[in-house]
Amino acid sequence: MSLLLPPGPISRLIARRLIFAVLSLFVVATIVFWAIEWLPGDAAQRILGRDATPEALEALRVRLHLYDPALTRYLHWLAGLPRGDFGMSLAAERPVLPYVGVFLANTLLLAAAALAVHIPLSIGLGLVSAASKRDGGVDTLVSVTVLLGMSIPEFVVGIGLVAWLSTAWNWFPPLALIDQAQSAGQFALLLTLPVLTLNFVMTAYVVRQTRTSMIETMQSDFVRSATLRGLPRSRVLLRHALPSAIGPAINAIALNAGWLIGGIVVVEAVFNYPGLGRLLVESISNHDVPMVQGAAIALSGAYIAVNLIADIVTILVNPKLRTTLQ
Amino acid sequence: MVASRGFSASRREVLLGAAALGGAAALGGAAILGSPGSALASDVKTLRVATGETDGVKGTLDPAYGNNDNDAARASLVYERLVVPDEAFAPQPQLALSWKPDATGQVWTFALRPDVKFQDGTPFTAKDVVYTFQRLIDPKTASAAAAILGQIDPNGIRAVDDHTVEFTLHAPVVEFPLLIANRFTYIVRAGQTSEELRTAGIGTGPFKVEKFVPGEEPTIFLRNEHYWQPGKPHVDRVELRAIAEPSSRIAALLANQVDIVTELPALGLQRLESSPDVKVQSARTSFWHGLAAFTDTPPFDDVRVRKALKLVVNREQYLKAIVGDRGSVAYDTPVPPWQTYGLPEAPFKPDIAAAKKLLAEAGHPNGIDIDLYTSAADVGLIQIATLFKAQAAVADIRVNIIQAPAADYWSNIWLKKPFVATGWNARSADEALSLEFLSTAAWNETHWHNKEFDELVFEARKTLDESKRTELYRKAQRVIQDDGGALILIYADTVGATRANVHGYKVHPQKITHDFSDVSIQT
Numbered sequence: 001m002s003l004l005l006p007p008g009p010i011s012r013l014i015a016r017r018l019i020f021a022v023l024s025l026f027v028v029a030t031i032v033f034w035a036i037e038w039l040p041g042d043a044a045q046r047i048l049g050r051d052a053t054p055e056a057l058e059a060l061r062v063r064l065h066l067y068d069p070a071l072t073r074y075l076h077w078l079a080g081l082p083r084g085d086f087g088m089s090l091a092a093e094r095p096v097l098p099y100v101g102v103f104l105a106n107t108l109l110l111a112a113a114a115l116a117v118h119i120p121l122s123i124g125l126g127l128v129s130a131a132s133k134r135d136g137g138v139d140t141l142v143s144v145t146v147l148l149g150m151s152i153p154e155f156v157v158g159i160g161l162v163a164w165l166s167t168a169w170n171w172f173p174p175l176a177l178i179d180q181a182q183s184a185g186q187f188a189l190l191l192t193l194p195v196l197t198l199n200f201v202m203t204a205y206v207v208r209q210t211r212t213s214m215i216e217t218m219q220s221d222f223v224r225s226a227t228l229r230g231l232p233r234s235r236v237l238l239r240h241a242l243p244s245a246i247g248p249a250i251n252a253i254a255l256n257a258g259w260l261i262g263g264i265v266v267v268e269a270v271f272n273y274p275g276l277g278r279l280l281v282e283s284i285s286n287h288d289v290p291m292v293q294g295a296a297i298a299l300s301g302a303y304i305a306v307n308l309i310a311d312i313v314t315i316l317v318n319p320k321l322r323t324t325l326q
Numbered sequence: 327m328v329a330s331r332g333f334s335a336s337r338r339e340v341l342l343g344a345a346a347l348g349g350a351a352a353l354g355g356a357a358i359l360g361s362p363g364s365a366l367a368s369d370v371k372t373l374r375v376a377t378g379e380t381d382g383v384k385g386t387l388d389p390a391y392g393n394n395d396n397d398a399a400r401a402s403l404v405y406e407r408l409v410v411p412d413e414a415f416a417p418q419p420q421l422a423l424s425w426k427p428d429a430t431g432q433v434w435t436f437a438l439r440p441d442v443k444f445q446d447g448t449p450f451t452a453k454d455v456v457y458t459f460q461r462l463i464d465p466k467t468a469s470a471a472a473a474i475l476g477q478i479d480p481n482g483i484r485a486v487d488d489h490t491v492e493f494t495l496h497a498p499v500v501e502f503p504l505l506i507a508n509r510f511t512y513i514v515r516a517g518q519t520s521e522e523l524r525t526a527g528i529g530t531g532p533f534k535v536e537k538f539v540p541g542e543e544p545t546i547f548l549r550n551e552h553y554w555q556p557g558k559p560h561v562d563r564v565e566l567r568a569i570a571e572p573s574s575r576i577a578a579l580l581a582n583q584v585d586i587v588t589e590l591p592a593l594g595l596q597r598l599e600s601s602p603d604v605k606v607q608s609a610r611t612s613f614w615h616g617l618a619a620f621t622d623t624p625p626f627d628d629v630r631v632r633k634a635l636k637l638v639v640n641r642e643q644y645l646k647a648i649v650g651d652r653g654s655v656a657y658d659t660p661v662p663p664w665q666t667y668g669l670p671e672a673p674f675k676p677d678i679a680a681a682k683k684l685l686a687e688a689g690h691p692n693g694i695d696i697d698l699y700t701s702a703a704d705v706g707l708i709q710i711a712t713l714f715k716a717q718a719a720v721a722d723i724r725v726n727i728i729q730a731p732a733a734d735y736w737s738n739i740w741l742k743k744p745f746v747a748t749g750w751n752a753r754s755a756d757e758a759l760s761l762e763f764l765s766t767a768a769w770n771e772t773h774w775h776n777k778e779f780d781e782l783v784f785e786a787r788k789t790l791d792e793s794k795r796t797e798l799y800r801k802a803q804r805v806i807q808d809d810g811g812a813l814i815l816i817y818a819d820t821v822g823a824t825r826a827n828v829h830g831y832k833v834h835p836q837k838i839t840h841d842f843s844d845v846s847i848q849t
Binding site: 055279 | 380382383384393394465466468469470472473524540541542543544565567569571574577578580581583584733734736737738740768769
């Protein structure tokens with residue numbers, strides 16, 4: 001696959017965005033640090049919980065340097081960054097980076113699987129409803145289904161799918177429990193329900209966009225002339241109309257990809273999936289400042305990266321934008 | 327048109343590329359994650375266990391710091407104790423074969439089981455026992471065990487020979503064998519540091535840890551080839567994970583994603599009980615639910631107010647609402663009637679009129695207004711508070727419920743606010759009485775300082791005569807009933823379940839105790 005990237009505008013965009021990304025991540029990490037400092041209680045109490053005796057609390061606070069002033073700890077954390085050292089988790093007493101790596105990989109895997117289904121599914125549905133009889137049975141069915149998905153929160157969808165497809169029918173496992181003894185096939189089964197849940201929520205917008213812009217394009221002169229030349233309907237749709245109509249759909253998919261990074265956190269919780277969202281929630285309740293910073297940076301970084309890719313794709317498929325950039 | 331065709335092609339390629347990329351990433355990832363599975367031979371028997379309470383990155387394999395269900399399960403796979411409590415909380419031998427006190431009950435000698443090896447092949451001897459207990463008591467270790475083992479003289483733990491250990495205590499403790507059968511006293515190999523124990527502890531238990539990274543699930547254990555019980559364990563591998571949400575835990579068991587689940591809620595088990603693929607089991611425990619009031623803070627500093635609170639509650643209703651009758655009613659003592667030293671007498675009945683009269687005598691003719699703190703930190707805390715509010719209203723006790731965040735409850739509300747919903751894990755009689763009610767108790771949640779009670783407990787600990795000792799412990803409990811600030815309302819059963827083809831697993835009254843050595847899976 002040879003992609004001929006026009007070098008100028010795209011690389012300028014990437015450079016600008018990268019500088020902006022580094023700055024945003026720094027701000028995120030700083031806000032997170034002081035926000036958790038400001039919460040009542042401390043990590044030692046959270047880690048020891050009910051069993052905390054004064055002696056144990058004291059020993060743990062000394063070991064975790066919790067008696068150092070907050071500013072000192074913040075500066076210490078900053079000083080490690082150039083070395084790629086994101087500090088030590090307070091609860092795990094191990095470096096933060098490997099944790100963030102493992103959990104980020106799991107989250108990205110789920111996101112990629114969801115998108116891999118999302119792109120063909122939503123554009124396909126959009127085409128079907130655009131090509132079918134306006135406001136006929138198929139069109140209405142697709143519209144109603146996707147609007148339902150749009151309006152029901154993802155945790156309800158997730159629980160509903162579990163109740164229906166795994167508890168009642170036993171087709172899929174209810175929880176996405178990853179372990180070492182799984183074959184790829186089993187793993188794909190595990191991911192099915194979380195991926196379906198995410199898609200149920202994401203699809204609506206893209207389908208609407210595809211349908212609207214397809215219908216508009218179908219009424220334009222060049223499509224009409226193609227039809228009049230007697231080309232088969234499917235060829236008119238796919239070879240003539242779709243390429244011009246695809247822009248808005250791509251935009252919608254790009255927006256969804258951004259939403260996905262947030263929505264996935266909820267879905268991870270429903271399916272017990274070991275992703276960044278779970279790490280983040282758990283670390284906040286532990287007051288584990290370095291771990292929360294690491295997880296927040298990874299999540300924000302993923303969000304920024306996804307948006308950047310989406311923008312690049314949008315520019316590539318949209319001749320108008322490409323010329324304004326030049 | 328001709329010129330733009332090139333673009334439309336590249337546009338489509340971009341689209342196809344994006345989709346293909348996503349798909350490839352998903353499949354590639356699945357392959358990477360799934361690939362170790364192919365390394366497992368098909369005849370490897372794996373037992374999959376799911377506990378409640380997520381420990382996440384806090385998780386540990388070091389018995390000195392375990393503080394939740396998942397830690398407890400991990401420890402019971404890898405380590406063993408000198409003594410284990412049985413169904414009735416009587417001490418039974420595990421790594422110790424026998425024990426005897428001297429005439430005063432102050433020096434205890436334990437004969438150790440010979441021919442036991444650690445998972446790395448080193449023989450288990452008295453020095454491992456000495457190392458284990460000295461480490462637990464050492465203030466530098468800062469283990470919560472120090473609060474329970476305070477009776478042991480740190481310089482009085484001695485290896486008499488390879489298979490004999492002697493403990494010298496500060497004062498006589500007749501129940502000493504039970505005292506060292508708690509969640510912390512698992513024997514570790516001499517010389518292992520806390521850092522090593524946390525993820526790679528070596529014990530004498532049926533399984534050795536293969537891979538444990540705190541926060542990553544599951545923890546993997548393999549059969550211990552050196553295990554001292556012939557023919558055990560019956561499975562090759564154990565996978566342990568936490569599934570915090572009870573409904574998810576149940577769903578995972580029904581879908582055959584796990585073989586054993588522990589810590590099930592007592593309510594909402596209909597689906598499990600009606601499924602032929604699942605066996606539900608329960609065991610009565612001394613785990614209690616209730617409320618705790620500071621006895622040094624108004625209005626609870628007046629014993630008449632405390633008595634009124636105890637007379638107002640209808641305990642049967644708590645039993646129904648909180649544990650669906652899986653348990654029994656309690657009457658303000660942490661020792662259930664069936665446990666050693668439990669009180670035999672008939673329970674008292676709720677008496678609203680008497681409660682009102684007591685409140686009036688205490689100077690509250692129009693009743694009282696009190697704040698009650700609760701939280702979703704543990705099962706039942708919120709229901710207890712809600713039910714108490716409704717029951718107390720009848721006697722003009724106006725309760726204002728304040729719900730605290732779950733993560734904050736045990737560290738910032740409990741022991742710090744004068745009236746809270748609470749509960750205590752299953753313990754032996756002396757341990758429960760001392761940890762919660764002695765003036766010097768580490769967790770004195772009622773701020774109660776009662777000389778008479780303290781003396782009765784100390785006296786009981788050194789009374790060798792069984793019937794006299796029983797009478798002293800019972801007297802001590804009556805003092806708590808009359809004067810204490812705790813409303814101990816119900817004892818809850820512990821509920822667990824297994825797949826129907828799992829044999830040899832039993833839930834234990836000391837909830838943190840599991841024995842996986844005899845578990846087998848029928849195929």
